[in-house]
Amino acid sequence: MVAEPLSLAAIMRALTEEPPTADGDACARARPGVPAAGVSIDIVDAEGVMTAEQVAWLTAKVGEAMAILGSGGAGGSVSVRVVGDTEMAAAHERYKGVGGTTDVLTFDLSEGDGGLEADLLVCVDEARRQARARGHGEERELLLYVIHGVLHCLGHDDHGEAEAARMHAEEDRVLMAIGVGATFAREATP
Numbered sequence: 001m002v003a004e005p006l007s008l009a010a011i012m013r014a015l016t017e018e019p020p021t022a023d024g025d026a027c028a029r030a031r032p033g034v035p036a037a038g039v040s041i042d043i044v045d046a047e048g049v050m051t052a053e054q055v056a057w058l059t060a061k062v063g064e065a066m067a068i069l070g071s072g073g074a075g076g077s078v079s080v081r082v083v084g085d086t087e088m089a090a091a092h093e094r095y096k097g098v099g100g101t102t103d104v105l106t107f108d109l110s111e112g113d114g115g116l117e118a119d120l121l122v123c124v125d126e127a128r129r130q131a132r133a134r135g136h137g138e139e140r141e142l143l144l145y146v147i148h149g150v151l152h153c154l155g156h157d158d159h160g161e162a163e164a165a166r167m168h169a170e171e172d173r174v175l176m177a178i179g180v181g182a183t184f185a186r187e188a189t190p
Contacts (some may be wrong), residue, residue, distance in 0.1 A: 039063075039078055039116055040075075040077040040078070041059050041066070041077070042077065042078070042080070043059050044082065045082045045124075046083045046087065047083060049082075049084075049124055054139045057139055058080075058139050058143055058146070062078060062143065065147050065150070065175075065178055066116075068177050068178065069147075069151075069154060075115050075116075076116035076118075077116070077117055078116065078118045078120070078146070078150060079118070079120065080121075081121050082123075082124050083121055083122070083124065084123065085123060085125040085126070087121075088101045091105055095107075101125065101126055102123065102126070103122065103126045103130070103148075104120060104121065104122050104145040104148055104149045105149075106119075106120055106148075106149040106153060107120070107121075116150070116153055116154070118150055120145070120149040122145040122146060123145075127139075127142045127145065136183065140183055143180065144184060151167055151170060151171065156170065168184045
């Protein structure tokens with residue numbers, strides 16, 4: 001779901017009364033990394049519910065995914081804010097006019113120079129629900145949401161049935177290529 005362009009810092013200021021978290025605060029925060037694709041990655045656990053190991057794993061896997069997806073050769077950045085249902089529902093209403101929570105909101109800040117500039121909100125509560133149903137960890141589900149958001153920024157669409165099928169196949173292709181395995185197509189467990 002692509003929303004109006006807005007920086008991650010502006011989103012954080014708009015949705016919280018506290019300033020963005022800094023290294024050393026209670027929330028886990030990954031140090032920005034630059035994978036082979038030349039894209040910096042910054043992941044902020046706004047809920048403070050992920051372990052440092054989960055944030056590091058997510059950051060590393062997003063880096064691997066970006067190396068596969070590329071960024072048009074011009075580098076860029078992917079900023080991810082992991083939020084709960086309350087913050088996601090507020091953002092969903094504010095930026096899309098839709099009530100209730102969702103899995104990911106994508107803010108494409110690219111300026112046509114071929115570089116990728118993606119700000120993403122991903123919902124840890126939705127990831128937990130889906131991960132439980134599919135029988136895998138929440139960080140794997142969050143990775144799916146990040147890849148989904150990046151694909152939107154790279155021109156993929158999921159509004160029609162055929163487009164959604166192509167986009168989800170691409171998500172699973174990337175996840176399999178980085179050793180995680182198909183996640184969207186994974187059957188729910190009873």
